[in-house]
Amino acid sequence: MRTTSFRIPRRPRLLTAMLAASALALTACGGAGAGADGGSDRPVVLTTFTVLQDIAQNVAGEHLTVESITKAGAEIHGYEPTPGDIKNAAKADLILDNGLNLEAWFAKFVQGLDAKHVEVSAGVEPIDIAADAYAGKPNPHAWMSPANVQKYADNMANAFAELDPQNADAYRANAAAYKTELQKVQDELTTGLAKLPRNHRALVTCEGAFSYLTRDAGLTEKYIWPVNAEQQATPQQITSAIEFVRANRVPAVFCESTVSHAPMEQVAAASGAELAGVLYVDSLSEADGPVPTYLDLIRHDTETILAGLAGNSPGAK
Numbered sequence: 001m002r003t004t005s006f007r008i009p010r011r012p013r014l015l016t017a018m019l020a021a022s023a024l025a026l027t028a029c030g031g032a033g034a035g036a037d038g039g040s041d042r043p044v045v046l047t048t049f050t051v052l053q054d055i056a057q058n059v060a061g062e063h064l065t066v067e068s069i070t071k072a073g074a075e076i077h078g079y080e081p082t083p084g085d086i087k088n089a090a091k092a093d094l095i096l097d098n099g100l101n102l103e104a105w106f107a108k109f110v111q112g113l114d115a116k117h118v119e120v121s122a123g124v125e126p127i128d129i130a131a132d133a134y135a136g137k138p139n140p141h142a143w144m145s146p147a148n149v150q151k152y153a154d155n156m157a158n159a160f161a162e163l164d165p166q167n168a169d170a171y172r173a174n175a176a177a178y179k180t181e182l183q184k185v186q187d188e189l190t191t192g193l194a195k196l197p198r199n200h201r202a203l204v205t206c207e208g209a210f211s212y213l214t215r216d217a218g219l220t221e222k223y224i225w226p227v228n229a230e231q232q233a234t235p236q237q238i239t240s241a242i243e244f245v246r247a248n249r250v251p252a253v254f255c256e257s258t259v260s261h262a263p264m265e266q267v268a269a270a271s272g273a274e275l276a277g278v279l280y281v282d283s284l285s286e287a288d289g290p291v292p293t294y295l296d297l298i299r300h301d302t303e304t305i306l307a308g309l310a311g312n313s314p315g316a317k
């Protein structure tokens with residue numbers, strides 16, 4: 001099955017559903033070349049979210065078409081795949097997921113698909129979630145440590161080499177070059193946040209998505225809820241965050257781009273801390289937004305945290 005050289009226009013819902021139903025039947029003649037970019041012969045790699053897409057594109061270079069199942073700004077944990085997603089996945093040659101229980105929908109999504117799937121966090125040392133019903137489960141946000149993403153890049157290079165052995169050397173070289181960039185942002189993160197005064201070294205966020213970053217930067221982590229599966233912050237969670245901010249005289253708190261800011265606005269109002277900006281974790285921004293790439297995401301979050309926490313709180317020396 002080859003696509004034509006122009007994009008398929010948006011279809012009415014019923015037709016989309018019908019196409020999805022017939023998508024599996026088309027897989028047999030699928031395989032390399034059915035890229036949504038139109039008629040290219042490159043194998044198609046799908047990632048579950050935009051952060052992985054960008055990392056994978058750096059490793060793939062020009063040899064693979066890399067697309068994300070979820071779009072910029074999407075909620076990734078509890079995403080509900082559409083019939084169009086299933087149709088696209090039927091054309092993929094390889095599907096990359098984060099693993100560590102990030103994508104609650106993934107196992108069901110790949111049932112019945114021919115494409116191989118690879119978990120890119122394999123080999124990363126997980127940090128366990130400390131709180132609530134999730135205690136003891138791995139925190140899925142391992143990419144918030146660029147050091148871990150070096151492992152992601154190696155896993156991707158190996159998966160791409162297996163998919164497309166002809167270009168194996170290119171994938172390994174691309175991964176090596178990207179790992180140099182990853183080391184650079186890792187150093188920026190640790191040296192940047194090391195400038196924070198001792199009494200300002202606490203990161204308070206909405207979701208507990210920063211365990212890997214706070215470990216790398218030597219910050220204390222506090223969050224309202226542990227994982228995005230929560231529909232709503234409980235009053236106890238909000239009270240606990242307010243008490244933490246007050247007790248530690250934390251000057252600034254933060255919330256992530258893909259979740260509701262209302263609970264953190266409540267924490268800020270009640271504690272007197274400043275709601276000091278949006279952090280990006282589970283999604284990149286659109287291309288013209290503040291974090292079009294993963295390296296931008298780490299730099300943006302480092303700068304936002306530094307600017308917020310370097311501010312003078314009432315209790316600061």
Ligand SMILES: [Zn+2]
Pocket residue numbers: 077141207209228281282
């Ligand atoms: Zn998350």
